[in-house]
Amino acid sequence: MAEAIHYEVPPPREGNTARQELDCLVENLHDQGILRFLNDFLSTSPEVSQILMKGLNTEESRNAVQNLLLIAIALGRIPPERFAVLTRAFTEGLNKMEEAAGDGKAQDAPGLMGFYRLLHDRDLWQGLRPIIAGVKGFSGPLREPPEKPVIKRHDESGNGKKPA
Amino acid sequence: MPESGICTITVDGKQLLGVPGLPLVEFLAGNGIDLPHICYHKTLGALQTCDTCWVEVNGELRRGCTLKAEDGLVVDLDGDNASNARREGIDRIVARHELYCSVCENNNGDCRVHNVVRQMDVPYQRYPFRPKPYAIDDSHPMYRYDPDQCILCGRCVEACQNVQVTETLSIDWKREDPRVLWDGGEKAGESSCVSCGHCVTVCPCNALIEKSMLGEAGPLTAMPRSLKRPAIEFVKEIEHTVGFHPIFALSEMDEAWRQSEIKKTKTVCTFCGVGCAFELWTRGRKILKVQPVEEAPVNGISTCIKGKFGWDFVNSDDRLTTPLIRENGRFREAGWDEAYALIARRFTEIRDQHGPDAMMFVASSKCTNEESYLMQKLARAVIGTNNIDNCSRYCQAPATQGLWRTMGYGGDGGSISDLEQAEVILFLGSNTAESHPVLATRLKQAHKHRGQKHIVFDLRRHEMAERADIFLRPKPGTDLIWLSAVSKYILDHGLEDEAFLKEKVKHLEEYRKSLEPFTMEYAEEMTGIAASRLEEVARTLAAAETLCAVWAMGVTQHVAGSDTSTAIANLLLVTGNSARRGTGAYPMRGHNNVQGCSDFGSMPDRFPGYEFVSDDEVRARYEDSWGVKLSTNSGYNNHTLVEGIHDGKIKSLYIMGEEMAIMDADAHYVQSAFDKLEFVVVQDIFFSRTCEHADVILPAAPSLEKEGTFVNTERRLQRLYQVMEPLGNSKPDWLIQTEIARALGADWDYPSPREIMEEAASLAPMFAGVTYERLEGYKSLQWPIAADGTDTPHLYLDGFAFPDGKAKLYPLEFTPPSEQTDEEFDLHVNNGRLLETFHEGNLTHRSAALRSQVPMNFVEVSPQLARKRGIQSGSLVKLISRHGEIQVRVLVTDRVEGKELYIPENATDNIRAINLLTSDEADKDSDTPAYKEIAAKMEVLEVDGESPLPRQNFRFWKPTPIEGVRTELKWQRPDYVQPPKPAPHPEKF
Secondary structure, X not given: XXXXXXXXXXXXXXXXXXXXXXXXXXXXXXXXXXXXXHHHHHHOHHHHHHHHHHHHOOHHHHHHHHHHHHHHHHHHXXXXXXXXXXXXXXXHHHHHHHHHHHOOOOOOOOXXXXXXXXXXXXXXXXXXXXXXXXXHHHHHHHHOOOOOHHHHHHHHOOOOOOOO | OOOOOOEEEEEOOEEEEEOOOOEHHHHHHHOOOOOOOOOOEOXXXXXXXXXXXXEEEOOEEEEOOOOEOOOOOEEEOOXXXXXXXXXXXXXXXXXXXXXXXXXXXXXXXXXXHHHHHHHOOOOOOOOOOXXXXXXXXXXXXXXXXXXXXXXXXXXXXXXXXXXOOOOOEEEOOOXXXXXXXXXXXXXXXXXXXOOOOHHHHHOOXXXXXXXXXXXXXXXXXXXXXXXXXXXXXXXXXXXXXXXXHHHHHHHHHHXXXXXXXXXXXXXXXXXXXXXXXXXXXXXXXXEEEEEOOOOOOOOOOOOOHHHHHOOHXXXXXXXXXXXXEEEOOEEEEOOHXXXXXXHHHHHHHHHHXXXXXXXXXXXXXXXXXXXXXXXXXXXXXXXXXXXXXXXXXXXXXXXXXXXXXXXXOOOOOOOHHHHHHOOEEEEEOOOHHHHOHHHHHHHHHHHHXXXXXXXXXXXXXXXXXXXXXXXXXXXXXXXXXXXXXXXXXXXXXXXOOXXXXXXXXXXXXXXXXXXXXXXXXXXXXXXXXXXXXXXXXXXXXXXXXXXXXXXXXXXXXXXXXXXXXXXXXXXXXXXXXXXXXXXXXXXOOOOOOHHHHHXXXXXXXXXXXXXXXXXXXXXXXXXXXXXXXXXOOOOOOOOHHHHHHHOOOOOEEEEEOOOHHHHOOOHHHHHHHHHOOOEEEEEEOEOOOHHHHOOEXXXXXXXXXXXXXXXXXXXXXXXXXXXXXXXXXXXXXHHHHHHHHHHOOOOOOOOOHHHXXXXXXXXXXXHXXXXXXXXXXXXXXXXXXXXXXXXXXXXXXXXXXXXXXXXEOOOOOOOOOOXXXXXXXXXXXXXXXXXXXXXXXOOHHHOHHHHHHOOOOEEEEOHHHHHHHOOOOOOEEEEEEOOOEEEEEEEEOOOOOOOEEEEEOOOOOOOOOHHHOOOOOEOOOOOOEOOOOOEEEEEEEEXXXXXXXXXXXXXXXXXXXXXXXXXXXXXXXXXXXXXXXXXXXXXXX
């Protein structure tokens, strides 16, 4: 006799979406050889780490890392609009230099009179002014004694005292 | 439609060939040139809002979407004027739409805005983006509107107004900051929106997006908004310096790695018989979205609320995932082998003890053709009985009967395209807009745009009735009378198609004589419709050049359902409306494969392709193939089996995917029959009311977890592909059937549904040319299908399906409904479907989005009756028929009139289900239960209560019909200037 009886379907035993995601990740990592690489890396990690640290801990490596960071910090202090002007000017300057170098025409030396006329060339002077000002600005810090960059930056921001 | 032939046009000095009449955008695409465009859409046409497709013709700027290819057309694409105009257009778009593609849910390769910006190599943002003065609209449970991302292309408006024709969406171009509106307001969730999803589907960016996509589409989209916004702002700052290119490179990497985890699979919808096909986007078991595609043969870009948003039931926590066996008054989990062994042992014992005809097999109209084929083969070849049927017995068997009597084939006479073309459509007992919503969109389009005339006969003022040119309410169960009276009027007044009748139809005189009682006076008296209105209908139908009749369960579920269906066919023949394009009979098949389930043999007296079991030649063909001797005994059907159980003739039942305990009429009688069975196997995806009677329950897989084919209402076979693996330990039905057959000793060895179809096609001439290759992707075939693959979109063009090729007029008499109202049972209870639910609701009740729209069942009561009984929306009433009682909440609405009630069939328990009220009476010719013949009385249990429909349900809101996007209003704005001139405030429009 098939008399009616009720049954509550039990909820799924596990919330399986995260598990599926994880399984999928593991499968992909395996397929791409990344798991093998990581396994290899981990199983030899003391040796590899030692080699890596040895390589990194030379003066050249330390300098390279610090210098790259300094460039990054300097780039961070320049507003993009100003940097865009600089990169444009630099590109334009390079183009002109390339043009001048590549035009292939023999150019006579200007001579004294020619040099004198150049000194009176208003456009040329306008062009040289920023470069001269830049050279002055550039040479100023060059005369300062070498310091740890972080201290210099910290002092300039007015956030701390210069150490004795 | 493009003209025929080929034309030559000149583009930037080069000559290109293509189809004349095509929009330039498409013509160029056919020649490998991608003219930038955003708002243009093949289905929606040229909206002219995005201003990104400018070209130059004879020195004049023209939008490429509006130009039609014609011989001699000379187009300049690359000139400065056109290029600058296009650039101005896309700059304006980007001023309205914030590009943050890597964290955008729409960065999936099909974002039109992204693609056009990339295609035009736009280097940077010329006009700054400014947020709009509107918040994100999160009020709709299924999709979200973000005004900040909206480019006002108007695709959504066009789709809503002119494709779906719900007419909810508009753009108010006169606002300072225009935006998309719902019924003129700013909340999608409080509007007449029917959640069909058209607007989301056609949105070219992420302004309208499925909520199921939010945070799920890509690896970076999951980040919380509190992180996403600062991340976007950081990148936007950098973008000022680096421009779009490197940022786009990142977003394209993001798009590429999304593709590896998003799976797009074609499937066919299972929520009605229209046969919509679309892509399902999934990541693992997570359903991201349903994406319709233009090449889908039936629906194109269209869906309804269920097809677009109703699939989350497949991941429901209460899915059956392991076999269950009844033991000591409870169910316990079991392994497949144990379940199969028990089934094999009990089936064998019962067959040996009582004979094969003591066993009954019920196939499912939700399952595939292949599974129907296997079910009847299991019954006939393995067990040896013709006791096999399916739930078309509950709905459209009478329509099939009516067409068999008159025209020959039990299927729609033509295609949906014929319905679209017809001059007049006659709807009878069909709530098409809710029961077959996507098909209804095609007819609403024809009505709105082409003036197609709609005549609706129904008890209830549903949407099709609301929109109809003529809407008439006959008394319940009297359709045959007015149909016959109209036919008589046409014949009496010489309005018939004489040539058609003479050439193609038999039995006119017998039929004419049978019509004698059906005078207009008699019709008026019996139907309650004035004779003058019926005469108007008769003249309109007779005058129509092309007429189609659409009918559904309002006609068939009566004691004379077959006769009324026959009367419809008779009327079509009298007026010459068959065997021609744009004409014919269209019974609307209810379930996704109710047509196919019968087509592939799950009927007691017919093999696949409707060949008779009693035909010796046919039976010999199957006996040869299957290697067994087949029974010629007549079999029980879905309805008569109940009596068979009560009579002690049927001892065992195997039900696949049908909720018979609730959905067969007179549910108490059905359930008490099931109590008497010796052994019951139920195969389903959920623990249904029917499962309560089972001895073994087998966990099956829904359509998304298997392959196969379905046949839609227009006899169209389409393939569905497996979207995801079966959940847990469940299995596809075809595999379960195969393994049961093997457990019973049969040598079945089907590796996949493909081989099952090959076998069926080799045996049934109707499907001789069906192969999976011919159904690849979105390809489809309409039966009958010849061995060479030629299919039949339009039946009877070469004659009717009788030996002499002639149709038959079939004389009829009126049979009154079985249940009449009287002084005690004074209310007539109509019943049927709702847009948001499917059948009893075992699937759709488990969709959170759908359930939010219709949380419970209810009874519609007319305002007049509500006043008289002192009830209101939310009141709880008991309805008592001569067969049982239910308790439901009241919804007061003028969709019903007087003492007419309407109850949706979406209930799964004995408290609310409609079939507690229905009788065991059935159509005298097909055994389809007379579901629509209920007399009841009402007792008021509680006057005050909460409305059964939430206020956000679309039925409470009023649409705003307009002709479309009205782009001219945009052009009339004082701040609009035609590109390439720069716009003063591009972010506003």
